Amino acid sequence: DQQVKQNSPSLSVQEGRISILNCDYTNSMFDYFLWYKKYPAEGPTFLISISSIKDKNEDGRFTVFLNKSAKHLSLHIVPSQPGDSAVYFCAAIGLGGATNKLIFGTGTLLAVQP
Amino acid sequence: GAGVSQSPSNKVTEKGKDVELRCDPISGHTALYWYRQSLGQGLEFLIYFQGNSAPDKSGLPSDRFSAERTGGSVSTLTIQRTQQEDSAVYLCASSQTRGGTEAFFGQGTRLTVV
Numbered sequence: 640d641q642q643v644k645q646n647s648p649s650l651s652v653q654e655g656r657i658s659i660l661n662c663d664y665t666n667s668m669f670d671y672f673l674w675y676k677k678y679p680a681e682g683p684t685f686l687i688s689i690s691s692i693k694d695k696n697e698d699g700r701f702t703v704f705l706n707k708s709a710k711h712l713s714l715h716i717v718p719s720q721p722g723d724s725a726v727y728f729c730a731a732i733g734l735g736g737a738t739n740k741l742i743f744g745t746g747t748l749l750a751v752q753p
Numbered sequence: 754g755a756g757v758s759q760s761p762s763n764k765v766t767e768k769g770k771d772v773e774l775r776c777d778p779i780s781g782h783t784a785l786y787w788y789r790q791s792l793g794q795g796l797e798f799l800i801y802f803q804g805n806s807a808p809d810k811s812g813l814p815s816d817r818f819s820a821e822r823t824g825g826s827v828s829t830l831t832i833q834r835t836q837q838e839d840s841a842v843y844l845c846a847s848s849q850t851r852g853g854t855e856a857f858f859g860q861g862t863r864l865t866v867v
């Protein structure tokens with residue numbers, strides 16, 4: 640069963656507009672969430688994270704929102720730039736049992752059109 | 754080294770042969786992960802090492818897959834009797850702790866079974 644889900648395999652956005660990438664999770668034991676960015680032929684690189692005790696974390700153009708009651712998080716990129724075009728993975732980790740390791744979603748391919 | 758190092762970067766092998774993939778994590782990182790990304794797929798968890806604890810092998814797809822981590826540092830992922838469906842990019846990541854800090858990925862090993 641997929642504990643971390645990214646239901647949109649792809650997203651296309653115009654340069655300068657906002658990109659919103661979504662992620663849902665099923666296990667309430669997750670207590671830390673991360674977003675990674677991956678370019679072709681490279682390993683994923685860390686982008687931004689959020690603890691379950693917060694509902695928002697902002698870093699420059701990137702903001703992550705967490706809605707615990709809905710088991711949903713989103714990554715907002717504004718303004719979007721062509722260099723942001725990549726696959727974005729959300730990931731979650733928790734304290735024990737099946738959640739004590741980083742579990743990734745299936746990824747969303749973001750294309751920012753110039 | 755400054756980052757996670759994986760070798761080889763590319764490996765082509767004949768069906769039925771055994772392969773070994775190596776990962777050198779960031780010095781001092783206690784957690785080490787192996788993931789697999791098949792063509793068009795997300796990051797599939799394989800195995801997780803955390804300090805001296807028994808590894809979490811729950812993601813290994815079959816008993817042809819095994820991994821070791823010697824001295825709490827270098828890790829080797831071994832695939833015996835390779836099959837064509839084993840073709841994928843194998844990614845290693847390490848982190849300082851279980852969570853609260855991000856995991857850093859290597860560039861991956863692209864395995865092709867012919």
